[in-house]
Amino acid sequence: MIRPGPEQLSSAAVDDGTPIDFNELRSARMRKVQSVMSDLRIGLLLLGGEANIRYAVGGRRLWTAGERPWAPTCIISASGEVRLMSQYDTGVPPEVSQENLFCLTWNPANFGAQIAAAASGGIERIGLDGASMTMMDVLDVAVPGATLVDASGALLDARSSKLPAEVTLLELATQLAGEALLAASRTITPGITISELRGRLEAAIRSRSVCVPADSDRLALPVRSVSDLVSSGDAIVMRSALLHAGYEGAVTRTAVCGAPTPDHRAAERAWQQAWEALLPVFSPDLDGAGLHDALAAIPAVDLRKSTARAIGLGVERKIGGSLHPHDPLREGSVVMLELTTCHADAEVTAGCPVIVGPKGGVTMTTLHPAPIVVCGS
Amino acid sequence: MTSQTIKTTHNSCTVSRLDDTLRPLCKVRRAGHLAETGAYALIQGWGDQMTDIDTAIDTRAMQAERGSRLRTTMDSLDLDAVLLRYGPNVDYASGLPTPIADSSHIASDPSAVLVIASDPVPHVFSDSGAIPIDIDSDHSHPPLDIAGDDAADRLWDAIRSCLGDARISLGVDELTAALACNLGGLQRHTDLTGAATVMAIARSCKNSHEVACIEKAETINEQAAADIRDLLIPGARHNHVAAEFVSRARALGADGNVIDPIFHPVRPRLNEGPFTPNGEPAFPLPGSDYLLADGDVCWVDTGILVHGYASDFGRTWIVSDDPQPTADQHAQFEQWRGVVERVLEKVGPGTTGAELMEAAGHVHGRRPVLNHFYLIHGIGLESAEMPLIGTDLGPEMDSMMILEPGMVLVLEPVIWSDGSGGYRSEDIVLVTEDGYRKLSGDDYWPFRSAS
Known part of the structure; x- marks a missing residue:
């Protein structure tokens, strides 16, 4: 993956060093x-x-x-x-x-x-x-x-069907989103507020080449905590979504402040198993209703919290929900899939883009494949 | 990456709090402004000021007053109902917030509101998990499916389920393309009209809670701007300054940032570019990662949100280790102050936009505005909304704009003298029963500082 270096003067989508004509x-x-x-x-x-x-x-x-x-x-x-x-x-x-x-x-x-x-x-x-x-x-x-x-x-x-250069740009944007998420998560320590953390993730997004946040509302949300103040042991869903050269990059991970509990790790394993089980269904003609059925078949998945959105130059459409449940995906579509899995009181939410292919979905590479990011320890 | 690290030297420090792999070395001019701990010097009285403003904000009361004003305005225009799809209108009518997100995200998850003049509770059509608590289950519906050939029929079915079969006068703001192609399908059942007028009238005068939201947003914005202005030094990257601004604004309590923060160098001569179709200075340019140069004159424009209400912070800053405006730059600042003071002398209920334009006069042989913008705009759930004064809608429209108590005005004259560049700042005032009250601060650094 080629990406802009720290000294690169990318002033536009057209000159940031990506191998794109x-x-x-x-x-x-x-x-x-x-x-x-x-x-x-x-x-x-x-x-x-x-x-x-x-x-x-x-x-x-x-x-x-x-x-x-x-x-x-x-x-x-x-x-x-x-x-x-x-x-x-x-x-x-x-x-x-x-x-x-x-x-x-x-x-x-x-x-x-x-x-x-x-x-x-x-x-x-x-x-x-x-x-x-x-x-x-x-x-x-x-x-x-x-x-x-x-x-x-x-x-x-x-x-919806992406040209090869568009897939490269989506991968680049996703790479940048992942970098921003990791950079911001490393600033998590007990005592930081969720508001501060949102600001740090947004700043990390804006600091990367020429990026703008795609969704500032959902940058960081505490899991099962009503406090704005992060404490040791808290889990925070971090959603890094940005636009670079107009294309959406998105990575979601659950940051755990301190050492993850055995329940966190069990929820993480459930997430990994669910992800592997779901990838094959991301073939052409999958629709919202089909995805709903596939998600419902995995007991560890929280159906209400799991989402899928076709992306490209921003979000193209929601997959599932009450609108257009039978509109099929096309080969070459890219879907931002976010799954939430639970084990006992622990909950893990993570996701990244999946490319729809004839043999099922292919996960876009991210810097940190595991759904949990451990921080603040 | 090193987090939370600020190395200090005698008169400068290196900021690397977030990610020093990508952040430039930003020397901060005055030691103590960014303290070693990362704390910032808050504007004097900040805590008391914010407490006072927070006390004045009751979001449920705000919504009740907005709804009442909207229905009264609908009555005055003989509208039985309005169907609203445009985010700020949806928020105004129902309290359902517009996500602070790219427009594509919002379009993929559409919400709509049907307000019936005789019903104090609006009908909300949304998949959003943020349905306001005052919307009961009878008024909460799945999102409207108004795409495709039978969009008009499906929309009418939804309206009929709330209102019955009687023919109604209906105002609509935004259409889907499918509806636009079959307006007749709606006109069979309704006397259809636009909702722009009713929404502009309702939204242009703010209740006390709305004013407090704007005031809080502006206070946070001004503090965040003051905290990061020392980063505008030669060699600083624009996008890193913008990043520091949004981070700081969030930490101070902003709900989000709504526009690429602009710290935009303006060249002193128009022929230095960029090209503009109307020959005006190019402003506002999109965010980038250009390097700021010594002496750049930056037109700053930023905006954040509190409970959906926008701030608007505009100033002219100078990129320098020790910014000292030239005599010409000072003269332009004084000319800008002169325009603002002449206009403010006239601000009060009953004054027309045309009178304000006349008061602004001409400076350097031109209207003191950018011709693609305005002398004055309203602010609220959008950073620029009605009333708009001095736009390309023309003098006739200005003469129809009559100030009323509750309007919140952003005055943004621009002084331009080709060859010397220009000065631009923004002042925000609330129109009161007997004049105005200023909502924005008096710090025009580096031209004049409140302290």
């Missing part, structure tokens, strides 16, 4: 987007979803937590020409011309003007990955009579 990767992703447009017979694609924009265009934008109201901040023509809302050309790939950048705007009419200009040749069908009531009014004026087409599902399908 980012020009070719962006080009390959855009071809898949254009294929979606062709299949749906749409002449213009309006994107507001940040992950879709990352996929189609690449580049690096100011990261903010949470959502923004939907707006077509990226407009793609069938030819691949991109109009992008960006206040500067920093981090914008060279194939997006300066003339096609438009300013951050608060005025919906300015989006209408961009859409109308992109549709000037006469566009009958326009694809969307979302919408807002405000933007529906804008579209009525900008492209009257155009048929709107839901492109969100097709784009998600296109993104």
